[in-house]
C-alpha cells in the first residue's frame with residue numbers, strides 16, 4: 001500500500017491547540033495496513049486531551065484513501081523533558097516544572113494549581129504539586145489531607161503525601177499554616193528549596209508549583225531557585241487584579257521564564273437555576289491583557305459556589321466530578337497548557353536532565 005497519501009493527509013491535520021500538523025510535529029511513528037484495517041501509531045510528547053476523539057474525524061477519509069474498512073489509532077504518550085528557563089539544578093525524576101502565580105492574593109491561584117495538577121493527571125500524566133505559598137499554604141486542606149505528614153524512612157528525605165492520584169508536599173504539612181506565614185523572605189525560600197529537593201517525588205512528568213501571591217523579591221527568588229520550565233498567571237477580571245497580573249508577566253520576563261498564558265478566574269457567574277451568565281467583575285479584561293502582552297488566554301473559570309464548597313471539603317472539582325462541566329474546563333486548560341509547554345520549549349534528553357545532581 002502506498003502510505004504517502006495517508007501521510008499527506010496527516011500532514012494537513014492540526015489538532016486543536018497545536019501550532020503544527022501531526023507530521024511536522026514529529027509524532028507519527030508508523031502507518032501500515034493490516035488486513036482490512038489501517039494502523040496508525042503516534043508517539044505524543046505531552047499529555048493530551050481530546051486527541052483520540054479528534055482523530056476519529058479523519059477515519060472516513062483515511063479509509064477511502066487506504067481502501068480499508070477501519071482505522072486503528074495507537075496513541076502512546078512519553079512526556080518530553082524540556083529545558084528549564086534558568087540555571088537552577090534539576091530535581092531528580094522531575095521532567096517539567098510549571099509555576100502557577102498571581103499578582104495578588106485571593107484570586108484563586110491555589111484552586112487553579114490544584115485543579116490543573118489533577119487535570120494533567122486525568123490526562124494520563126504523572127503529576128506532583130508543591131505548595132510554595134509560604135504566606136498561606138492551603139494545598140493540604142484543598143486536597144483533603146491536612147492531617148497527614150510526609151513520611152521519612154531515612155531521616156533525610158521525605159515521601160510526598162498522595163491524594164486523588166497526585167503527589168504533594170507543602171510547607172503546611174511541616175510547620176502548620178499559621179507558623180509558615182510569619183517566615184520572612186530568605187528563611188521561607190530556603191525552606192522551600194529544601195522541601196523541593198528533599199522530597200522523593202519519583203518519576204514525574206509535571207510538577208506544578210503554587211507560588212506565593214505577589215511579584216516581590218520572595219516570588220522572584222523562588223522562581224529562580226526552582227528549575228522552572230514555564231509559568232502561568234492567574235487573575236480575576238477586575239482592573240486592579242489585571243494590573244497586578246501584568247506585574248506577574250513582567251516579573252517572569254525579568255528572569256526569562258516563559259509565561260504560557262493567563263487563566264482568568266471568577267470570570268462570570270452562571271446561575272445554578274436558569275444557566276444565565278453574568279460578568280460580575282467586568283468583561284473582556286483577561287482577553288485584552290493577553291492580546292496586549294502577547295500571551296494566550298488559557299481559559300476562563302466561572303465563579304461557582306460548588307467549586308468553592310468542594311475545595312473547602314478537600315475534594316477538588318476535577319477529582320469529585322471529572323466528567324462534569326467545570327472539570328471539563330480545567331481539562332481543556334490542562335491540555336492547552338501541556339501542548340503550549342511542549343511547543344514553546346526545547347526538548348532535552350530525559351535521562352541526562354532529571355537525574356540527581
Ligand SMILES: Nc1ncnc2c1ncn2[C@@H]1O[C@H](COP(=O)(O)OP(=O)(O)OP(=O)(O)O)[C@@H](O)[C@H]1O
Pocket residue numbers: 102104105106107108109110111112133136138212213265266301302303304305307308309311312
Ligand atoms: N472560581 C471560583 N469560584 C468560587 N470560589 C472560588 C473560585 N476560585 C477560588 N475560589 C475560592 O476562593 C478562595 C480563595 O481561593 P485560593 O485560595 O485558591 O486563592 P489564592 O489566590 O491561592 O489565595 P492566596 O494566594 O491569597 O492564598 C477559596 O475559598 C476558594 O475556594
